[in-house]
Amino acid sequence: MLTWYDGGTGERTELSGATLANWVSKTANLLVDELGLGQVDTAVVKLPPHWQTAAIMLACWTVGLSVTGQGKGDVSFGLPGQETDFAVGLHPFALPVRNLPDGVQDWVLSARVHGDFYGGPPASATANAGLVAAATQRAGELGLNRGDRALVNVDSHDSVTEWLLAPLVAGCSMVLCRNADEAMLARWAAVERVTARVS
Secondary structure, eight states, X not given: OEEEEETTTTEEEEEOHHHHHHHHHHXXXXXXXXXXXXXXXXXXXXXXXXXXHHHHHHHHHHTTOEEESSSOOXXXXXXXXXXXXXXXXXXXXXXXXXXXXXXOEEHHHHHHTSOXXXXXXXXXXXXTHHHHHHXXXXXXXXXXXXXXXEEEETTTOOSHIIIIIHHHHHTOEEEEEESOOHHHHHHHHHHTTOSEEEO
């Protein structure tokens, strides 16, 4: 479903649809069961494109939260060292962040203790309508079609509409790439049998 490459670190992480859904469900349960958040609340997500960012954002939208990248919300996710409620280490194997200051929790450890299935209140029918409409329009502009294996260079397409939502609404699986030159992108496209490129 989602394959993540980082040319700077050599990282390659592969998530099936079930694995990604598992992280989304655990995080959604964290938001609802532990934090008591729902439709009228806002999440601040100060993270770069990454598979962990995808799981967190999808969880927020699953329970109907608004998502922004700045300001002060009802819950926040950020990199270690940022002022945030949950630190996200972006480790390829989802290892926890160590030595966090008081008041900051590790997202990986916090989410893992929650259930693998989210059965709580769903987002309202209109909560994400604007996101879906924008993503559907962008998917058409990018030439994405159902069944495509889409490679996205997140360095040049860092809008969440482009690197995450457009491929999802189009019914694509994703190869998300960071810190890559053209030779790397071409090699990864061949290895992953890519049928569409957003680079």
